Amino acid sequence: MVKEVVERKLYNAVSKGDLTTLKQLLQEDPYLVHEAPFACSRNLLHVAAMHGQSAIVEEVLRMNRRLARIPDSQKSSPLHIAAAEGHVIIASKLLSVAPEMCWWRDDQGMNPVHVAAMNGHVELVKHLLGESCLPAMERLHRGQTVLHLCVKHGQLSALKVLVEKLGEFVCAKDDDGETLLHLAVRCNQVETIRYLVENKTVERQTRNSMGKTALQVLKESPPHTATYEKIKGILINLSNESYFEALPKMTDVTMVVVVLIATMAFQVAVNPPGGVWQDDKPTHRAGQAVMASTHPKMYGHLVRANTTAFIASLITIFLVTTGLPSTNILFMAVAMYAMCVSLVAIAISYGASVAMITHTTRRQAVGHLIMTVLAVVLNLFALITAYVVIRKLYLSCKRKKRQQQDLIDDTFVCPVFYWIFQQLETRGFLSG
Structure with a gap:
């Protein structure tokens, strides 16, 4: 019972950024910094990263840098948590201790770049790409890329940043031969389709493994949807090149x-x-x-x-x-x-x-x-x-x-x- 009370106090101190209480609890029991078991097997850094407490992260790293490399039960590192929440300063502190975490994958096969892009945290995506663009080129399930992930979750701002940084990688197809434009049509992402059509780097008339262009994929959709005519107009303009x-x-x-x-x-x-x-x-x-x-x-x-x-x-x-x-x-x-x-x-x-x-x-x-x-x-x-x-x-x-x-x-x-x-x-x- 006493242990549960202490752990609750420790969790509240970390989540609220109460550095004084944290130091007091760790002074009473130094082993808490190593062994504090929170939900999903998360440690102090996971909790601090989740709540955006950069001062707590810095103090915990000073006490035990090894915690930055310990994943939770879902194989998420503290950097994954920071990427999901969009905390740039915390991500920077974690990378300074363990830069290889950019490559680590959680149980969904995603590294921190994938997580940040999926959640639309543009500044964090830029920061991670500044460390290295190579993790962003790691493939996901069925050959999808981080760009496919942005399209699927409607993160156009993150997509633009990645397209600018990754060059010809934007033309990559998944295992079904689907390009970003095919996926954008399937997801009814009108603004994304308009951006891809206007972008000169993206291959716009590519066919998937079924031999279908983006316009042919659109024709398989119900024509009464609100976005159908808008997307059709954009794609017809694309096919009518001079x-x-x-x-x-x-x-x-x-x-x-x-x-x-x-x-x-x-x-x-x-x-x-x-x-x-x-x-x-x-x-x-x-x-x-x-x-x-x-x-x-x-x-x-x-x-x-x-x-x-x-x-x-x-x-x-x-x-x-x-x-x-x-x-x-x-x-x-x-x-x-x-x-x-x-x-x-x-x-x-x-x-x-x-x-x-x-x-x-x-x-x-x-x-x-x-x-x-x-x-x-x-x-x-x-x-x-x-x-x-x-x-x-x-x-x-x-x-x-x-x-x-x-x-x-x-x-x-x-x-x-x-x-x-x-x-x-x-x-x-x-x-x-």
């Missing part, structure tokens, strides 16, 4: 195409149809193209087309490699034009090559067939390209209008197209 925003994604495909064309043109140059002469004679020399002697006019067409394809491909390769099309619309137009020229030229080179190796009686028919197919393919390519460009520009115009942005901010031809779209919408030819 042509120029989508351009960097096209560079890899463009490079593959133009490198292939350049390789084909080089091969035709060093190994023309019909081969090369193997001996020297008055009419030719060894190594010269046979076609140059037998069909000089056709060979001239082949060389001109092949050279045009090769040079146009080199121009496109140079522009894409330097990244200029992604920063300037004029360079983008030059790169696209050069690629189209190289496609047309290599097609003409192919036609000349086929005509060369075709029998005379069939040459005219084959030539007509090649030209017809070439005309159809090129026209189809031009129509598809025009459709894609105009559609992207139209979606960009609609997005800018929804966001109340100035339509004349863009340079070059965009404002002209925006004006045309507005006139068509006014006359009812396009949906507003």
Whole structure:
């Protein structure tokens, strides 16, 4: 009975910050600082950290630093308790004694950074990240990160701090392939979704392990919820990126195409149809193209087309490699034009090559067939390209209008197209 009374006095002194009573009780029984058993096997530091009593923490650490490393029955260290309550000064004192506690996990698998972020204690999160960012990268249950934890508990302020500090880690997925944006949609976190969409670091169009984007995940939710239309509007704006925003994604495909064309043109140059002469004679020399002697006019067409394809491909390769099309619309137009020229030229080179190796009686028919197919393919390519460009520009115009942005901010031809779209919408030819 006496022991219970003493323990109650000790608990009250620690929780209320009564340093005088604490010293008196510990002077009467010094072993209390080591053995005081509170609920959940917590010691003096756990209780002091829970109630934010920094002076008590400092005094107990002076008497017994080992208590900072002793967890309670839930495997929570005193730093876990301080993180849950958001006590920055106490956390700093505990870390000065046991800095490795940033890595310790409780029975839920969370370290103090996870606990502080989940509870939205921004200043404490900043302090812990100042010690080391590595504990924040520790994975939780089913591969979730501290960022997933912030989204799940609606802690946007803590999420912003972590995104700023953790760099590309913000693109991490859990075991189900879910990104932060997927989880934010599932949790109906409108402001979090808006922040993630506007953030340039976060991958916004990623699919989860089921092959679904964030917008597809939203469509599985009941459409009558209060946040449904708001989230849908944000995600639709995300999918309606402009042509120029989508351009960097096209560079890899463009490079593959133009490198292939350049390789084909080089091969035709060093190994023309019909081969090369193997001996020297008055009419030719060894190594010269046979076609140059037998069909000089056709060979001239082949060389001109092949050279045009090769040079146009080199121009496109140079522009894409330097990244200029992604920063300037004029360079983008030059790169696209050069690629189209190289496609047309290599097609003409192919036609000349086929005509060369075709029998005379069939040459005219084959030539007509090649030209017809070439005309159809090129026209189809031009129509598809025009459709894609105009559609992207139209979606960009609609997005800018929804966001109340100035339509004349863009340079070059965009404002002209925006004006045309507005006139068509006014006359009812396009949906507003």
